[in-house]
Amino acid sequence: MKTNRREFLYSLSMLAAGTALTSPLYGMDRKLKVVLVGTGIRGTSFWGKRLVDQYPEKLEFVGLCDHNIGRAQYAKKYMGVNCPVYTDFDKMLKENKPDLVIVCTKDSTHHEFIVKGLNFGADVLTEKPLTTDEDKCKQIVEAEKRSKRNLIVGFNYRWSPYMTKIKELLQNNAIGQITSVDFNWYLNTHHGASYFRRWHGQMNGGGSLWVHKATHHFDLLNWWLDDTPQEVFAYGALEHYGKNGPFRGESCRKCAHTKECKYFWDITKSSEDMRLYVENEKHDGYIRDNCLFREEIDIYDKMSAQIKYKSNTVVNYSLTTYSPFEGWRIAFNGQKGRIEAWLDIPWLKGENIDQEKLHALEMDQGHKEGQNVEPLILYRNWENYEVVNVISEKAGHGGGDRRLQDKIFLNPNADDPYRHSAGLRDGVMSIMIGIAARKSIQSGKPIKISDLTDVL
Structure with a gap:
């Protein structure tokens, strides 16, 4: 189905006022009836067992669904729930009439279950990324508009204290109008390689790491800058895996x-x-420990992009998938100063971090670790720099996982002064950068976000 550009832009503009998130718990005097579709590791742990353990008074799982019946049956035991399992999603909806559908399937199929869930009359919570191309995105936008239900996108990084401190400084105009940003993300040889073992290694599954992984980073940029991306030019290649x-x-x-x-x-x-x-x-037939050197891998392992925003801010972004260490760094250049921030750059603390252990801890959805202090640097023109120390956490995306879920299921009416809660428009704008980057590599030209629907 080819998307008409004018129709798409109109649909997207209708989301501008719809970024505030209403929790599915709003106005409820009983437990929330929840179903989960997609019982892989993310679904069974972060959006499964963790919810069962943390919010037993707020929700109950009434159905689990996966095209692989064995995984669904294991999920039931692992999560410790007493509900039926299905391979037929429509049957699960009809028999259980859920309030909330949680979607954790392969990225390229998110739209199918989001649209069906909204059409059924349920709220939907989807793992990132929202979907993998602009046509599927349009189907989701139209379904939410018709249904008048909520679609929540699981952007957890926004909620970490460290990311929030950056947002606070930018929102308070600490360095004036932002003119440019340098953003570099490094996946180590354990985490980076894991994507190429799984279905993510093929375009038709995850839409490349531009969409599956970098959507995290693009959402942070959009949120930090409070701005709309307009144009993307990118390079990328498969040179390692x-x-x-x-x-x-x-x-x-x-x-x-x-x-x-x-x-x-x-x-x-x-x-x-x-x-x-x-x-x-x-x-x-799905092999979890597949060879990361198999011939059918067709995504990029080296990626770099320039992103131009509506306010004329220019971002230089790169993603490395075979770094010796896992971490990231960012610098915001403003008319009145500069902010530099980073996490997990070993030599800055004189540390030798076990990268395999670091990856295992990040993947452990139940892992809990104490707080630590992480600095960021605030420069103001013609003044001495200031070190801003932030209480940070290692567990669950810097503490973002717990805070995101608490907001949805425990404290839905809590104040949200930094607009952490992510709705449909946030999901759309984050994937559009990745899709544009992918199209730019294929065409060798800059891609305007507003022209995406003309490129299939």
Whole structure:
């Protein structure tokens, strides 16, 4: 279905006033009836077991759905719920009449379940990214407009104390009008490689890391700048993973090169991954420890983009997928000064961090770790710089996971002065940058966000 540009822009403009989030708990005098579609690790843990454990008085799961019946059955045991499991999403909706649908399926199928959930009359909470292309996006926009229900996008990074401090400084005009931003994100050889093992390694699954991963970062930019992206020019290539590998195998656990491959990952050491994925390969053939050098990988592992915003702010962004360390850094240049911020850059603290352990802790949705202090630097023109120390957390996206879920399920009416809550328009604008970057690489030209619907 080809999207008409004028229709799309009109639909998007109608979202401008709809960014405030109303919790699905609003006005309820009973437990929220919740169904989950997509019972992979993110669904069963962060949007599954964690909700069961943290909010038993607020919600109950009344159905679990996955095209892989084995994963759905394991999810029921792992989450500790007593509800039916389904492979038929429509049947689950009809039989359970949920208040909230949580969507954690493959990115390229998000739109199917979002639209069906909204059409059914339920609120919908979807994992990021919203979807993977502009036509699917238009279907979601139209469905929300018709249904008058809420669509919540699970942007958790916004909620971390460190990210919030940056927002506070920018919102308070600490360095004046922002003119440019330098933003670099580094995925280490454990986290970065994991995307190329999974379905994310193919365009038709996750729309590339421009959409699946970088949507996190683009949402932060849009939120920090309180601005609308207008044009994107990007470069990207596949130079490390995929066909570039020196050898390849059927899967890590069945590979003949385990001793010589530095990327070897032994899935058998994880009882959870074995029960959730390996024991259920027979149902759909999905291999969780797939070879990251397989020929069919077609996404980029090197990415760089320039993003121009409505206010004329220009952002230089890059994503590295095979860095020796996991971390990020950003610098905002303003008319009156500069802000520099970063997290997990080892040499800045004289640390040697175990990168494999760091990745494992970030993936552990139940992990809890104490607070620590992280600095950021505030420069004002013609003044000495100021070190701003921020209480930060390691667990759950810098503490963002817990705060996001608390706002939705525990304190829906709490004040939100920094507009952390993300709705449909936020989801749309974050993926549009990634889609434009992908199109720019393919065409070799800058892509205007407003012209996306003419590029299929």
